[in-house]
Amino acid sequence: MASPAQNDGHRERLRQKLTLAGGDALHDYELLELYLFRSIPRRDVKPIAKALIARFGDLGGVAAAPVEQLVTIDGISERCAAELKLIQALSARLAREQVIGRPVIASWAALVAYCRTAMQHATTEQFRVLFLDRKNKVIGDEVLGTGTIDHAPVYPREVVKRALANEASAIILVHNHPSGDATPSQADIEMTRTLIEVCKPFEIVVHDHLVIGRENTASFKTLGLM
Template identity: 55%
Template sequence: MAKGPVPQTGDDELPLNVDEDVVIDERAFFAKPAIGKKSALPAQPAKEEHYHGHRERLRSRFREHGDAALADYEILELLLFRLIPRRDTKPIAKALIERFGSLSGVFGAPIALLQEVKGVGETVALDLKLISTIAHRTLKSELKGKEVLSSWSSVIQYCHAAMAHEAREQFRILFLDKRNALIADEVQGRGTVDHTPVYPREVVKRALELSATALILVHNHPSGDPTPSRADIDMTKTIIDTAAPLGIAIHDHIIIGKNGHVSFRALRLLS
Protein backbone atom coordinates (compact mmCIF):
# COMPACT_ATOMS: atom_id res chain seq x y z
CA MET A 1 0.00 0.00 0.00
CA ALA A 2 1.31 3.43 -0.86
CA LYS A 3 2.28 5.58 2.07
CA GLY A 4 2.21 9.35 2.24
CA PRO A 5 0.08 12.36 3.16
CA VAL A 6 -3.63 11.58 3.40
CA PRO A 7 -6.08 14.30 2.38
CA GLN A 8 -8.38 15.55 5.08
CA THR A 9 -12.01 15.71 3.81
CA GLY A 10 -14.23 15.23 6.90
CA ASP A 11 -14.63 14.25 10.53
CA ASP A 12 -14.15 10.54 9.83
CA GLU A 13 -11.27 10.96 7.47
CA LEU A 14 -7.62 10.54 8.36
CA PRO A 15 -5.56 13.55 9.48
CA LEU A 16 -2.84 14.91 7.29
CA ASN A 17 0.62 13.25 7.31
CA VAL A 18 -0.55 10.08 9.11
CA ASP A 19 0.31 6.61 7.96
CA GLU A 20 -2.86 4.64 7.08
CA ASP A 21 -1.48 1.39 8.54
CA VAL A 22 -0.77 3.07 11.89
CA VAL A 23 -4.25 4.57 12.10
CA ILE A 24 -5.97 1.31 11.18
CA ASP A 25 -3.93 -0.52 13.83
CA GLU A 26 -4.75 2.06 16.51
CA ARG A 27 -8.48 2.04 15.68
CA ALA A 28 -8.55 -1.72 15.87
CA PHE A 29 -6.72 -1.67 19.21
CA PHE A 30 -9.00 0.87 20.85
CA ALA A 31 -12.25 -0.29 19.23
CA LYS A 32 -15.01 -1.28 21.65
CA PRO A 33 -16.18 -4.92 21.36
CA ALA A 34 -19.62 -5.41 19.86
CA ILE A 35 -22.27 -5.75 22.56
CA GLY A 36 -23.70 -9.21 22.91
CA LYS A 37 -20.97 -10.89 20.84
CA LYS A 38 -18.57 -13.38 22.35
CA SER A 39 -14.90 -13.28 21.59
CA ALA A 40 -13.81 -15.70 18.92
CA LEU A 41 -10.68 -16.53 20.94
CA PRO A 42 -10.93 -18.79 24.03
CA ALA A 43 -9.91 -17.28 27.36
CA GLN A 44 -6.25 -17.95 28.14
CA PRO A 45 -5.37 -19.35 31.61
CA ALA A 46 -3.29 -17.03 33.80
CA LYS A 47 0.39 -17.65 33.22
CA GLU A 48 2.23 -18.98 36.23
CA GLU A 49 5.42 -17.00 36.78
CA HIS A 50 8.61 -19.04 36.43
CA TYR A 51 9.77 -18.23 39.96
CA HIS A 52 6.76 -19.76 41.74
CA GLY A 53 8.18 -23.29 41.52
CA HIS A 54 11.59 -22.02 42.65
CA ARG A 55 10.05 -20.43 45.73
CA GLU A 56 8.33 -23.66 46.73
CA ARG A 57 11.53 -25.65 46.24
CA LEU A 58 13.43 -23.25 48.51
CA ARG A 59 10.73 -23.46 51.17
CA SER A 60 10.82 -27.26 51.02
CA ARG A 61 14.61 -27.34 51.43
CA PHE A 62 14.42 -25.00 54.41
CA ARG A 63 11.53 -26.95 55.93
CA GLU A 64 13.26 -30.32 55.57
CA HIS A 65 16.93 -29.47 56.14
CA GLY A 66 17.04 -26.09 57.91
CA ASP A 67 19.21 -23.10 57.07
CA ALA A 68 22.34 -25.23 56.55
CA ALA A 69 20.92 -26.34 53.20
CA LEU A 70 20.71 -22.78 51.86
CA ALA A 71 23.25 -20.18 50.78
CA ASP A 72 23.09 -16.70 52.31
CA TYR A 73 21.38 -15.22 49.26
CA GLU A 74 18.75 -18.00 49.40
CA ILE A 75 17.99 -17.21 53.04
CA LEU A 76 17.54 -13.60 51.97
CA GLU A 77 15.31 -14.75 49.11
CA LEU A 78 13.02 -16.55 51.54
CA LEU A 79 12.55 -13.32 53.42
CA LEU A 80 12.09 -11.22 50.29
CA PHE A 81 9.32 -13.60 49.14
CA ARG A 82 7.20 -12.03 51.88
CA LEU A 83 8.30 -8.46 51.27
CA ILE A 84 8.07 -8.54 47.45
CA PRO A 85 5.42 -11.18 46.64
CA ARG A 86 5.00 -10.52 42.90
CA ARG A 87 8.60 -10.40 41.70
CA ASP A 88 11.49 -12.74 41.15
CA THR A 89 13.57 -11.94 44.25
CA LYS A 90 16.61 -14.08 43.45
CA PRO A 91 18.44 -11.31 41.51
CA ILE A 92 17.58 -8.79 44.24
CA ALA A 93 18.94 -11.05 46.99
CA LYS A 94 22.14 -11.69 45.03
CA ALA A 95 22.60 -7.99 44.33
CA LEU A 96 22.20 -7.15 48.03
CA ILE A 97 24.77 -9.74 49.10
CA GLU A 98 27.18 -8.59 46.37
CA ARG A 99 26.78 -4.93 47.37
CA PHE A 100 27.11 -5.36 51.15
CA GLY A 101 29.24 -8.49 51.37
CA SER A 102 27.20 -10.65 53.73
CA LEU A 103 23.82 -11.08 55.40
CA SER A 104 24.97 -9.03 58.37
CA GLY A 105 26.19 -6.38 55.95
CA VAL A 106 22.76 -6.22 54.32
CA PHE A 107 20.92 -5.83 57.63
CA GLY A 108 23.49 -3.37 58.92
CA ALA A 109 23.38 -1.14 55.84
CA PRO A 110 21.72 2.30 56.04
CA ILE A 111 18.27 2.63 54.49
CA ALA A 112 19.50 5.06 51.84
CA LEU A 113 22.16 2.62 50.62
CA LEU A 114 19.73 -0.31 50.58
CA GLN A 115 17.48 1.68 48.26
CA GLU A 116 20.32 2.07 45.77
CA VAL A 117 19.98 -1.64 44.94
CA LYS A 118 17.59 -2.19 42.03
CA GLY A 119 14.30 -3.65 43.24
CA VAL A 120 14.59 -2.34 46.82
CA GLY A 121 12.22 0.51 47.60
CA GLU A 122 11.69 2.42 50.81
CA THR A 123 9.16 -0.08 52.19
CA VAL A 124 11.47 -3.07 51.70
CA ALA A 125 14.45 -1.14 53.10
CA LEU A 126 12.46 -0.22 56.22
CA ASP A 127 11.34 -3.83 56.66
CA LEU A 128 14.95 -5.05 56.47
CA LYS A 129 15.97 -2.51 59.12
CA LEU A 130 13.04 -3.56 61.30
CA ILE A 131 14.22 -7.17 61.19
CA SER A 132 17.72 -5.98 62.02
CA THR A 133 16.39 -4.05 65.02
CA ILE A 134 14.51 -7.11 66.28
CA ALA A 135 17.74 -9.12 66.11
CA HIS A 136 19.65 -6.41 68.04
CA ARG A 137 16.95 -6.19 70.72
CA THR A 138 16.94 -9.97 71.08
CA LEU A 139 20.69 -10.07 71.66
CA LYS A 140 20.46 -7.15 74.09
CA SER A 141 17.66 -8.81 76.08
CA GLU A 142 19.95 -11.78 76.65
CA LEU A 143 22.39 -9.46 78.46
CA LYS A 144 19.97 -7.40 80.53
CA GLY A 145 20.27 -8.18 84.23
CA LYS A 146 22.83 -10.95 83.70
CA GLU A 147 26.42 -11.11 84.90
CA VAL A 148 28.00 -9.75 81.75
CA LEU A 149 31.53 -11.07 82.27
CA SER A 150 30.23 -14.64 82.31
CA SER A 151 28.36 -14.03 79.02
CA TRP A 152 31.27 -12.55 77.10
CA SER A 153 30.42 -14.18 73.78
CA SER A 154 26.93 -12.65 73.99
CA VAL A 155 28.47 -9.22 74.63
CA ILE A 156 30.65 -9.54 71.53
CA GLN A 157 27.75 -10.78 69.39
CA TYR A 158 25.57 -7.90 70.50
CA CYS A 159 28.25 -5.25 69.93
CA HIS A 160 29.12 -6.67 66.53
CA ALA A 161 25.46 -6.72 65.43
CA ALA A 162 24.93 -3.19 66.68
CA MET A 163 28.08 -1.51 65.38
CA ALA A 164 30.12 -3.50 62.86
CA HIS A 165 28.48 -2.04 59.79
CA GLU A 166 28.04 1.54 60.91
CA ALA A 167 29.41 3.99 58.34
CA ARG A 168 30.69 6.35 61.07
CA GLU A 169 32.55 5.77 64.31
CA GLN A 170 30.34 5.30 67.33
CA PHE A 171 31.36 5.27 70.99
CA ARG A 172 29.19 3.05 73.18
CA ILE A 173 29.29 2.32 76.91
CA LEU A 174 27.90 -0.68 78.77
CA PHE A 175 27.17 0.43 82.37
CA LEU A 176 27.37 -2.33 84.98
CA ASP A 177 26.32 -2.58 88.62
CA LYS A 178 28.34 -4.08 91.47
CA ARG A 179 27.32 -7.59 90.34
CA ASN A 180 28.56 -6.74 86.82
CA ALA A 181 24.99 -6.94 85.55
CA LEU A 182 24.02 -4.62 82.70
CA ILE A 183 22.26 -1.44 83.86
CA ALA A 184 22.26 0.45 80.57
CA ASP A 185 23.76 0.47 77.10
CA GLU A 186 24.18 3.94 75.62
CA VAL A 187 25.82 5.52 72.58
CA GLN A 188 27.79 8.45 73.98
CA GLY A 189 29.05 9.89 70.71
CA ARG A 190 29.02 9.61 66.92
CA GLY A 191 31.80 10.96 64.78
CA THR A 192 33.34 10.65 61.34
CA VAL A 193 34.69 7.66 59.46
CA ASP A 194 37.83 7.61 61.61
CA HIS A 195 37.21 9.67 64.75
CA THR A 196 34.69 10.10 67.56
CA PRO A 197 35.08 12.82 70.20
CA VAL A 198 35.06 11.31 73.71
CA TYR A 199 34.96 13.36 76.91
CA PRO A 200 36.15 11.34 79.93
CA ARG A 201 34.43 13.62 82.46
CA GLU A 202 31.09 13.12 80.69
CA VAL A 203 31.62 9.36 80.71
CA VAL A 204 32.25 9.35 84.46
CA LYS A 205 29.40 11.78 85.13
CA ARG A 206 26.94 9.48 83.37
CA ALA A 207 28.26 6.47 85.28
CA LEU A 208 27.61 8.26 88.58
CA GLU A 209 24.09 9.20 87.45
CA LEU A 210 23.32 5.52 86.79
CA SER A 211 25.09 4.33 89.98
CA ALA A 212 27.34 2.17 87.81
CA THR A 213 30.47 0.72 89.39
CA ALA A 214 32.06 -0.63 86.22
CA LEU A 215 32.10 0.14 82.49
CA ILE A 216 32.85 -1.65 79.24
CA LEU A 217 33.87 0.80 76.53
CA VAL A 218 33.08 -0.11 72.91
CA HIS A 219 33.66 1.63 69.63
CA ASN A 220 33.78 0.61 65.99
CA HIS A 221 36.26 1.13 63.15
CA PRO A 222 34.32 1.63 59.88
CA SER A 223 37.50 0.78 57.97
CA GLY A 224 37.01 -2.81 59.15
CA ASP A 225 40.39 -3.09 60.89
CA PRO A 226 39.88 -3.25 64.68
CA THR A 227 43.53 -2.56 65.54
CA PRO A 228 43.65 0.19 68.23
CA SER A 229 45.28 3.48 67.32
CA ARG A 230 47.54 5.51 69.59
CA ALA A 231 44.62 7.89 70.16
CA ASP A 232 42.39 4.95 71.22
CA ILE A 233 44.98 3.83 73.77
CA ASP A 234 45.52 7.32 75.17
CA MET A 235 41.80 8.04 75.43
CA THR A 236 41.21 4.78 77.30
CA LYS A 237 43.97 5.57 79.79
CA THR A 238 42.48 9.02 80.44
CA ILE A 239 39.05 7.51 81.18
CA ILE A 240 40.61 4.94 83.52
CA ASP A 241 42.52 7.65 85.40
CA THR A 242 39.39 9.81 85.68
CA ALA A 243 37.11 6.98 86.85
CA ALA A 244 39.43 5.18 89.30
CA PRO A 245 39.33 7.79 92.13
CA LEU A 246 35.52 7.51 92.13
CA GLY A 247 35.53 3.74 92.45
CA ILE A 248 34.48 3.07 88.84
CA ALA A 249 36.36 0.26 87.10
CA ILE A 250 36.94 -0.11 83.36
CA HIS A 251 36.63 -3.81 82.61
CA ASP A 252 37.54 -3.58 78.94
CA HIS A 253 37.61 -1.50 75.81
CA ILE A 254 36.43 -3.40 72.73
CA ILE A 255 36.99 -2.24 69.17
CA ILE A 256 34.58 -3.74 66.62
CA GLY A 257 35.50 -4.26 62.95
CA LYS A 258 33.43 -5.78 60.16
CA ASN A 259 35.14 -9.16 60.46
CA GLY A 260 36.37 -9.25 64.04
CA HIS A 261 37.13 -7.41 67.24
CA VAL A 262 39.99 -6.49 69.55
CA SER A 263 39.93 -6.50 73.36
CA PHE A 264 42.22 -4.12 75.24
CA ARG A 265 42.27 -6.53 78.17
CA ALA A 266 43.32 -9.42 75.93
CA LEU A 267 46.10 -7.20 74.51
CA ARG A 268 47.13 -6.20 78.05
CA LEU A 269 46.51 -2.54 77.27
CA LEU A 270 44.52 -1.91 80.48
CA SER A 271 46.58 -0.92 83.50
Protein backbone atom coordinates in the same frame (compact mmCIF):
# COMPACT_ATOMS: atom_id res chain seq x y z
CA MET B 1 12.34 -14.33 33.35
CA ALA B 2 10.61 -16.94 35.52
CA SER B 3 6.86 -17.40 35.16
CA PRO B 4 4.52 -16.81 38.13
CA ALA B 5 4.11 -20.58 38.50
CA GLN B 6 7.88 -21.08 38.53
CA ASN B 7 8.25 -18.31 41.12
CA ASP B 8 5.61 -19.90 43.33
CA GLY B 9 7.26 -23.31 43.05
CA HIS B 10 10.70 -21.89 43.89
CA ARG B 11 9.37 -20.02 46.88
CA GLU B 12 7.63 -23.09 48.24
CA ARG B 13 10.79 -25.19 47.84
CA LEU B 14 12.81 -22.61 49.79
CA ARG B 15 10.21 -22.53 52.57
CA GLN B 16 10.26 -26.32 52.81
CA LYS B 17 14.05 -26.35 52.87
CA LEU B 18 14.04 -23.88 55.76
CA THR B 19 11.39 -25.85 57.65
CA LEU B 20 13.02 -29.26 57.19
CA ALA B 21 16.72 -28.43 57.33
CA GLY B 22 16.91 -25.09 59.15
CA GLY B 23 18.58 -21.81 58.28
CA ASP B 24 22.11 -23.28 58.17
CA ALA B 25 21.12 -25.26 55.08
CA LEU B 26 20.43 -22.08 53.11
CA HIS B 27 22.86 -19.64 51.50
CA ASP B 28 22.75 -16.00 52.59
CA TYR B 29 21.03 -14.99 49.37
CA GLU B 30 18.38 -17.71 49.90
CA LEU B 31 17.60 -16.44 53.40
CA LEU B 32 17.36 -12.97 51.92
CA GLU B 33 15.02 -14.28 49.23
CA LEU B 34 12.71 -15.68 51.91
CA TYR B 35 12.65 -12.29 53.61
CA LEU B 36 12.00 -10.44 50.34
CA PHE B 37 9.03 -12.67 49.43
CA ARG B 38 6.78 -10.65 51.72
CA SER B 39 7.92 -7.28 50.35
CA ILE B 40 8.07 -8.22 46.65
CA PRO B 41 5.27 -10.75 46.17
CA ARG B 42 5.11 -11.09 42.38
CA ARG B 43 8.69 -10.93 41.17
CA ASP B 44 11.65 -13.28 41.00
CA VAL B 45 13.69 -12.00 43.94
CA LYS B 46 16.73 -14.26 43.53
CA PRO B 47 18.58 -11.72 41.29
CA ILE B 48 17.70 -8.96 43.76
CA ALA B 49 18.96 -10.97 46.75
CA LYS B 50 22.18 -11.84 44.93
CA ALA B 51 22.70 -8.20 43.92
CA LEU B 52 22.28 -7.09 47.53
CA ILE B 53 24.84 -9.61 48.78
CA ALA B 54 27.26 -8.67 45.98
CA ARG B 55 26.94 -4.97 46.81
CA PHE B 56 27.03 -5.12 50.62
CA GLY B 57 29.02 -8.28 51.29
CA ASP B 58 26.80 -10.36 53.56
CA LEU B 59 23.47 -10.32 55.38
CA GLY B 60 24.84 -8.05 58.11
CA GLY B 61 26.07 -5.60 55.51
CA VAL B 62 22.70 -5.58 53.79
CA ALA B 63 20.85 -5.01 57.07
CA ALA B 64 23.21 -2.20 58.10
CA ALA B 65 23.24 -0.42 54.74
CA PRO B 66 21.57 3.02 54.66
CA VAL B 67 18.20 3.21 52.93
CA GLU B 68 19.59 5.59 50.30
CA GLN B 69 22.13 2.92 49.29
CA LEU B 70 19.68 0.02 49.39
CA VAL B 71 17.31 1.72 46.93
CA THR B 72 20.09 1.89 44.33
CA ILE B 73 19.61 -1.86 43.84
CA ASP B 74 17.12 -2.61 41.04
CA GLY B 75 13.88 -3.86 42.58
CA ILE B 76 14.36 -2.34 46.05
CA SER B 77 11.82 0.36 46.82
CA GLU B 78 11.97 2.70 49.83
CA ARG B 79 9.33 0.56 51.54
CA CYS B 80 11.33 -2.61 50.92
CA ALA B 81 14.52 -0.91 52.13
CA ALA B 82 12.78 0.15 55.34
CA GLU B 83 11.69 -3.45 55.91
CA LEU B 84 15.26 -4.67 55.38
CA LYS B 85 16.31 -2.38 58.24
CA LEU B 86 14.07 -4.50 60.44
CA ILE B 87 16.59 -7.35 60.15
CA GLN B 88 19.25 -5.30 61.92
CA ALA B 89 16.84 -4.04 64.58
CA LEU B 90 15.61 -7.55 65.39
CA SER B 91 19.13 -9.02 65.39
CA ALA B 92 20.45 -6.36 67.76
CA ARG B 93 17.42 -6.69 70.06
CA LEU B 94 17.74 -10.48 70.25
CA ALA B 95 21.49 -10.26 70.89
CA ARG B 96 20.94 -7.63 73.59
CA GLU B 97 18.51 -9.90 75.43
CA GLN B 98 21.35 -12.39 75.88
CA VAL B 99 23.44 -9.74 77.64
CA ILE B 100 21.28 -7.45 79.80
CA GLY B 101 20.94 -8.70 83.37
CA ARG B 102 23.62 -11.36 83.02
CA PRO B 103 27.14 -11.46 84.54
CA VAL B 104 29.77 -10.58 81.95
CA ILE B 105 31.96 -13.54 82.93
CA ALA B 106 29.18 -16.00 82.07
CA SER B 107 28.01 -14.15 78.97
CA TRP B 108 31.21 -12.69 77.52
CA ALA B 109 30.81 -14.36 74.14
CA ALA B 110 27.20 -13.13 73.96
CA LEU B 111 28.33 -9.62 74.95
CA VAL B 112 30.91 -9.51 72.16
CA ALA B 113 28.34 -10.93 69.72
CA TYR B 114 25.88 -8.20 70.70
CA CYS B 115 28.46 -5.45 70.20
CA ARG B 116 29.43 -6.89 66.82
CA THR B 117 25.80 -7.16 65.72
CA ALA B 118 25.15 -3.57 66.72
CA MET B 119 28.35 -1.98 65.42
CA GLN B 120 30.48 -4.01 63.02
CA HIS B 121 28.81 -2.75 59.84
CA ALA B 122 28.33 0.87 60.92
CA THR B 123 29.78 3.29 58.38
CA THR B 124 30.65 5.90 61.02
CA GLU B 125 32.41 5.48 64.33
CA GLN B 126 30.31 4.97 67.46
CA PHE B 127 31.37 5.03 71.10
CA ARG B 128 29.27 2.81 73.37
CA VAL B 129 29.41 2.19 77.12
CA LEU B 130 28.09 -0.92 78.86
CA PHE B 131 27.17 -0.36 82.51
CA LEU B 132 27.71 -3.06 85.15
CA ASP B 133 26.47 -3.38 88.73
CA ARG B 134 28.46 -4.67 91.74
CA LYS B 135 27.84 -8.27 90.66
CA ASN B 136 29.22 -7.45 87.20
CA LYS B 137 25.80 -7.87 85.61
CA VAL B 138 25.12 -5.69 82.59
CA ILE B 139 22.42 -3.22 83.62
CA GLY B 140 22.40 -1.06 80.51
CA ASP B 141 24.27 0.31 77.53
CA GLU B 142 24.27 3.63 75.74
CA VAL B 143 25.86 5.15 72.65
CA LEU B 144 27.60 8.24 74.00
CA GLY B 145 29.27 9.41 70.83
CA THR B 146 28.86 9.18 67.06
CA GLY B 147 31.10 10.79 64.51
CA THR B 148 32.89 10.37 61.22
CA ILE B 149 34.43 7.35 59.54
CA ASP B 150 37.48 7.53 61.81
CA HIS B 151 36.50 9.53 64.89
CA ALA B 152 33.74 9.70 67.48
CA PRO B 153 33.87 12.39 70.18
CA VAL B 154 34.28 11.03 73.71
CA TYR B 155 33.66 13.24 76.74
CA PRO B 156 34.96 11.65 79.97
CA ARG B 157 32.65 13.75 82.16
CA GLU B 158 29.63 12.48 80.21
CA VAL B 159 30.79 8.88 80.64
CA VAL B 160 31.09 9.34 84.40
CA LYS B 161 27.76 11.20 84.55
CA ARG B 162 25.94 8.37 82.79
CA ALA B 163 27.69 5.71 84.88
CA LEU B 164 26.57 7.44 88.08
CA ALA B 165 23.05 7.88 86.71
CA ASN B 166 22.93 4.13 86.01
CA GLU B 167 24.38 3.39 89.47
CA ALA B 168 27.14 1.45 87.76
CA SER B 169 30.16 0.13 89.62
CA ALA B 170 32.02 -0.74 86.44
CA ILE B 171 31.89 -0.06 82.73
CA ILE B 172 33.06 -1.63 79.48
CA LEU B 173 33.99 0.74 76.67
CA VAL B 174 33.22 -0.23 73.08
CA HIS B 175 33.82 1.51 69.78
CA ASN B 176 33.99 0.41 66.16
CA HIS B 177 36.48 1.00 63.39
CA PRO B 178 34.54 1.45 60.12
CA SER B 179 37.83 0.93 58.25
CA GLY B 180 37.55 -2.72 59.26
CA ASP B 181 40.85 -2.99 61.18
CA ALA B 182 40.23 -3.54 64.90
CA THR B 183 43.79 -2.62 65.92
CA PRO B 184 43.62 0.10 68.64
CA SER B 185 45.11 3.42 67.60
CA GLN B 186 47.36 5.53 69.79
CA ALA B 187 44.43 7.93 70.23
CA ASP B 188 42.29 4.99 71.43
CA ILE B 189 44.95 4.04 73.98
CA GLU B 190 45.36 7.57 75.30
CA MET B 191 41.59 8.11 75.53
CA THR B 192 41.18 4.86 77.48
CA ARG B 193 43.88 5.80 79.95
CA THR B 194 42.24 9.20 80.45
CA LEU B 195 38.86 7.59 81.12
CA ILE B 196 40.38 5.15 83.62
CA GLU B 197 41.90 8.04 85.57
CA VAL B 198 38.71 10.13 85.44
CA CYS B 199 36.64 7.20 86.73
CA LYS B 200 38.93 6.34 89.65
CA PRO B 201 37.75 9.05 92.12
CA PHE B 202 34.18 7.77 91.65
CA GLU B 203 35.25 4.14 92.23
CA ILE B 204 34.06 3.18 88.77
CA VAL B 205 36.19 0.40 87.28
CA VAL B 206 36.88 0.24 83.55
CA HIS B 207 36.90 -3.51 82.90
CA ASP B 208 37.84 -3.47 79.24
CA HIS B 209 37.73 -1.55 76.00
CA LEU B 210 36.59 -3.44 72.91
CA VAL B 211 37.33 -2.30 69.38
CA ILE B 212 34.93 -3.77 66.82
CA GLY B 213 36.28 -4.38 63.32
CA ARG B 214 34.61 -6.01 60.34
CA GLU B 215 36.20 -9.41 60.89
CA ASN B 216 37.51 -9.39 64.46
CA THR B 217 37.38 -7.69 67.85
CA ALA B 218 40.31 -6.34 69.86
CA SER B 219 40.27 -6.34 73.67
CA PHE B 220 42.49 -3.85 75.48
CA LYS B 221 42.74 -6.21 78.48
CA THR B 222 43.75 -9.17 76.33
CA LEU B 223 46.32 -7.04 74.50
CA GLY B 224 47.79 -5.83 77.82
CA LEU B 225 46.89 -2.20 77.11
CA MET B 226 45.17 -1.70 80.47
